[in-house]
C-alpha cells in the first residue's frame with residue numbers, strides 16, 4: 001500500500017513537472033491565430049461559465065431598456081466592442097479570428113447569459129483572453145447600458161437598429177475606427193514628408 005501511494009505521488013509530480021517544463025521552455029504555441037484546440041474549448045468554456053456563475057453578484061440591471069438607453073448602450077458597444085464582437089454591418093468582427101480564445105460574435109449568435117453575469121464579465125474582463133476589464137474605461141451606468149444592449153441585440157426596436165446602422169457606418173468597409181486609423185497614417189506620412 002505504501003509503495004502504491006509513493007508511486008502515485010511520484011506520478012503526480014512527474015506529470016506536473018512535465019507540464020511546467022512544456023510551459024516554461026516554450027513548447028506551448030503562443031500564436032493567437034491558430035485553430036482553437038477542441039480539448040481547451042471543452043474544458044475552458046464550462047470552466048469560465050461555472051466561475052462567472054459562482055462569482056457574479058445577483059443584481060438586476062438598474063437601467064431600463066428604453067430606446068434612449070439602448071441607443072446609449074449601442075454607442076458604447078460600437079466604440080469599444082464591435083471590432084472584436086462584430087456589428088450590424090460586420091456580423092463577424094474584424095478581430096474575430098485574431099484572438100485565442102476567439103471572441104464570441106454577438107450578432108451571429110446573440111448572448112444568452114443572464115445580465116448580472118454579462119455585467120460581471122464586462123466589468124472585470126477575462127484573464128488570459130483578449131477581453132478587457134471595462135471598469136477601467138466605462139462608468140457603471142455605461143456598463144449597464146451596454147449589458148442591456150447585448151440582451152436586446154436580437155430584438156432591437158427599429159429605431160435602435162436604424163441608429164445602429166447609421167453609427168456603424170454605411171458600408172462594411174467603412175467604420176469610424178478604421179477611418180480614423182487611415183487618417184492617422186495619412187497625417188503621419190504628410191508630417192514626415194517635409195522632413196525627408
Ligand code: HEC
Nearest residue numbers: 080081084099101102103104118121122126129130131146
Ligand atoms: C480586444 C477584443 C475584445 C474587445 C474590444 C471586447 N471583447 Fe468581449 N470578449 C473578447 C474575448 C476574446 C472573449 C472570450 C473570452 C473567453 O472565451 O475566454 C470575450 C467575451 C465577452 C463576453 C462573454 C461572452 C460569453 O458568452 O461568454 C462578454 C459579455 C463580452 N465579451 C462583452 C464585451 C463588451 C460589452 C465589450 C465592449 C465594452 C467587449 N466585450 C470588448 C474580446 C473582446
